[in-house]
Amino acid sequence: MRFEGQPRRHFDQKGLEDLADDILDKGQKTPVRVCKHSEQKGVFVLIGGERRWRAFGIIRDRTNTDPVVDAFIDIIYDERHHFREAFFDNLQREDLVPVDEAAAYRRLYIESTARSHHAKVTEIAKDAKKSFTHVENYLYMDSLPGAVKDLMNPLWPKSQRLTVTAAIEIARSTDNPTLQLAIAKEAIERDLGVAETRGLISLKTGRSGYGVSGRLRKPSDDYRVFKSFLLGTLHRAKRFEEGLDINALYETRDDENYDRETDAKALEILIGHLNNIHESIKGK
Known part of the structure; x- marks a missing residue:
């Protein structure tokens, strides 16, 4: 059965269908990891391999038979240990959704017995084999309101999603949820790059002498915003010039x-x- 505490919540349906095709064609290459249920005899709970488990569910629906799943039985001591094992197994996958990864770091942070913030992040970074900065940035990202995280939906086209870098920049710039959402939406609508998003954050938050704080602008701040405008405009002009058939574009109007x-x-x-x-x- 599925582990309800599974840190991974998003799965690409097409990828699962492709995996099911591959298993049907070539067989199961890697066993899933399971452990005995703590209360129900004869029941096993997944630790690692949920994509394979879901692919077998697709195979069952296609064939109307219960396929045999190769599994490795592991020992789990408690629910916390189970979560850690499941998360670190998923962390090795390239398609782990950043929002899920960030939420998992948050749970590990809360459950850590280390005494200081620095010690907690260091412990998680060591276990996850990630840098201190990576973990801390993802913890910031997890603090964003649900409405902002929804804009990172992996099922949406890339052009309509908030990037991880932008989400981190927004989370670190302000803790005002209304302002965070406004910046996120504008960054997506205007298709802003990293430098441009930072410029927008400066304008909205006043962190660099702009906007709400009422402080005077600094020449260095002006130049950074101007430079991001130049680079962004140049990039988009090249992309439109090289990637669009202008005549075909207008023929649809x-x-x-x-x-x-x-x-x-x-x-x-x-x-x-x-x-x-x-x-x-x-x-x-």
Whole structure:
């Protein structure tokens, strides 16, 4: 049976279907890990290998038979030990969802008997074979409200998801859940990169002399935001130029001529602003 405390909550359905195909074609390559149920005789509980276990469920539904699952029986001492074993087994998988990983670190942090924050994070990092910074950043990410974590849904297209780096930056910048959600949504809608997201955070939080704090802007802050604008604009312009068939793009529009004229005028205005900025940079 499934371990209800399984730290991994998200599974790619297509990946499971592919795994089921592979098992049917080539057989099971690696046994799952199980332990005896603490209360029910003859019942075994998964420790590691839930993707394989789910794939066998798909095979059962396809064939209307109960497939034989190869398993290695391990010894588990208590529920805490079970959770740790299950998590560290999943941690080796490349497709472990960051939100699940962060939640697991939080549980390990809470259950740790170490006395200080630094000692707790160090202990987890050592056991997980991760850096101190990695674990601490993921703990920050886990502190985000559910509405922000939902924006990291692995089932959504990548372009519509909040990135791990952006989530960490947001979590470290403010503990205001309303502001965290607003920044996250804007970062996704504007398809911001790391540097641009940091600039947005600065504007929204005032941490670098912008926005809500009312402090004066610093030249170094202005330059960082300006540089991120330049790099982001250059990157997007190259991507649109090299990756889009402009004519095909407009052929799908209801009013092709109007959209072409409107967008051309907008580009002319943008180019004018960029030329003015260009002249100012060259002027000194």
